[in-house]
Amino acid sequence: MRPVEALLRVLRDEGVTKVFGNPGTTELPFLDALVDAPDIEYVLGAHEGSLVAMADGYARATRRPAFVSLHVAAGLANGLVGLLNASRSRTPMVVTAGQQDRRHLVQDPMLSGDLVGLAAAAVKHTFDVRHAPDLPLLLRRAFRLAVQPPAGPVFLSIPMDLLAEDTDVELPARSVVWPPGPASGVADAVAALGAARDPVIVAGDGVGRANAVAELVAVAEALDAPVFHQPLFDGIDFPTTHPLYAGMLPGTNAGIRNELAAHDVVFIVGCHAFMPHHYTPGPAIPPGTRVVQLDDDPAEPGRNFAVSPGLVGDIRSTLAELAGRLPRRPGGRVVRQPDVDVHYGSVPLEPLVAAHAVASGLPEDAVVVEEAITTGVLLRRVLRQSRPGSYVHTIGGGLGSGIGAAVGTRMGEPTRPVVAVLGDGCALFGLHGLWSAARYDVAVTFVVMRNGEYRTLKETLDSWDSRATRAGRYPGLDLGELDFTKAGDFFGIPSLTVGSAAELRDVVAKAGGRTGPLLVDVPILGHGS
Structure with missing residues (x-):
């Protein structure tokens, strides 16, 4: 099959039914191929900034990588803010930009540029596709990398003449890869949390991404522990209706330290701990407080403070195992949320x-x-x-x-x-x-x-x-x-x-x-x- 046909086959294999794009000349071979692909809708955006945000929202809603098609250096530059947001929020997507025709790339043609260099700071990984036979394999890699913890956008630069080639390329089969299992060290975490005088939990956005909210609720109820959302959380990581919900942590180290000070053990789950907004002196973790941390990203535990233990593995299955092994404390704790006193009236509104x-x-x-x-x-x-x-x-x-x-x-x-x-x-x-x-x-x-x-x-x-x-x-x-x-x-x-x-x-x-x-x-x- 031709390179552009292999691209469409990979998209179908990955469950892609929408392409989020804003095209230019370098994307025309792809657009032309979509004429014969009625099962793949091209969703047009008027500007790449909002377009990448559309793909981000779609990927989170469907829990599948979104596919984005940008136009050379200019379109990629316009989309960088969305890619930076997707990287921070760990949203899986595969992003392509058409590169200028390789046959005159040495002349620095209009809108050409170092696409890989431009994208590198904003994405998880980049691929510079230079040969048609490499395209199917690199697309397979990109979709796989996009969902591997930590998830995020993966970028491919694809020359327009490469997509237009009438060359036969081989399409490797889609791999079936089992996700990581529960973390090792659960017994140590059970011992640390079970012996705590007054434990507290920080629910990070990794909990919501892992669809592990119910499992975290079970852990919190076993410990009878209050639960904070991470600062400026991206999604529902713990029900805000639950009696153990304590609200959102502040966006400064001093504020976080003050909220955690009454607790001897902090269990941090699925959180890039911590991303303060404004600087305040001192660490986020109070002196003498023990931290137990669970994440699917091996770079997280122990990144900014000592943890004992730090667990790396699938968040949902690890929490389920923890909930099943933790001794249950007497329940009944109710975290009191501050009363909100409002008076409705006419605009302008408070x-x-x-x-x-x-x-x-x-x-x-x-x-x-x-x-x-x-x-x-x-x-x-x-x-x-x-x-x-x-x-x-x-x-x-x-x-x-x-x-x-x-x-x-x-x-x-x-x-x-x-x-x-x-x-x-x-x-x-x-x-x-x-x-x-x-x-x-x-x-x-x-x-x-x-x-x-x-x-x-x-x-x-x-x-x-x-x-x-x-x-x-x-x-x-x-x-x-x-x-x-x-x-x-x-x-x-x-x-x-x-x-x-x-x-x-x-x-x-x-x-x-x-x-x-x-x-x-x-x-x-x-x-x-």
Whole structure:
């Protein structure tokens, strides 16, 4: 078979039914081949930033690697922020970019470049495909590497003339590889946790990725131990409705240390421990505290602090074994969440009131895709979700992912209502994702929290007693008056501006009955209001 036919065969073998792409000349041999592949849909994005975010959301929703097709150096550069986010969130995807024709590559033709060098810092692994017979094998490797712990995006540079070759290439069979089994050392972990005076658990995003939430709940209940989510978690790693749920750890070493100080043993599961946001002196782990750590990535245990023991293996099966071997403590602990006192009224809304209205209105089976810096942290305080996959965020921090991720999430889980909660600054970064939402009529309720500023940066300056704070002037941090309903009009998406918290709650409550996108503009109070 020809190289491009081998590419299509590999995609089918890997269960790929959608290609997320933005094409150029170098991708034309691939697009031409898709004419005879009606089982593989080409999902077009207007910009690579939102496109890669769509693939990220889709991969998480389907629990399969997504396939992305970018265009030479320029398209790859535009997609780098999405690849950085996918790497941080450990989302499996296989990403290709068409390289210029090899026959004149020595002349440095238009849009050519060092694609592998450009991608290397943002992905897990790169392949520079130079010979047609290598393409099928390297594609097999790429899909396998993308899911191996730690999962992440894998990149291939493929010259356009290579895909167009009329050369017969051999397609190796797809390997069947059993996943890792339970970690060794479980007996040591049972002894350490069983002897603890007051153990505590940190649930990392590896728990959700491993579909191991139920197993972690069983461990927590056996220990009667409170459970914290990792800072700025990407998904539901422990039910926020459970009486042992203690909330999210703060994003500083000092804050984490303070939360863990009362406990003699900390069990950290599936967590890149820890990724602080702001610097504070000292370590995250309190002095004298013993750490037991479990991860499927051998680089994690002992990375930033001593562990005893550190376990490496499949998270779900290891937790199941732990739960079965741990002696059960008398239960009954209930972790008290801080009361949230809100008063609904007219816009502009307090950010906490807006977050509460969204949480109160959510349909039971909804997925929340969150990229709202100010309101998002507050939303985590009031959301009560138990089903894995019900919350989507990227810990990567590259802005502009939310709209695309919501579109991809709904494409991957078309039976679940999807509500995207977006900050206005974040929405501006990824606004072109609305084009795909409209084109494919994707039923997402986009809720934009609009304060016309980068409020979180102003508050950070305030915490420093900055010159900007004293002067009452914050250069570069104001967006001005915005009206997102005009963006909805431009892209052909129905839109509205809510007038009260109750209206916002009611609009969100109807998300499950929508058959197309809706853009909701929510005026909220800004800094100093």
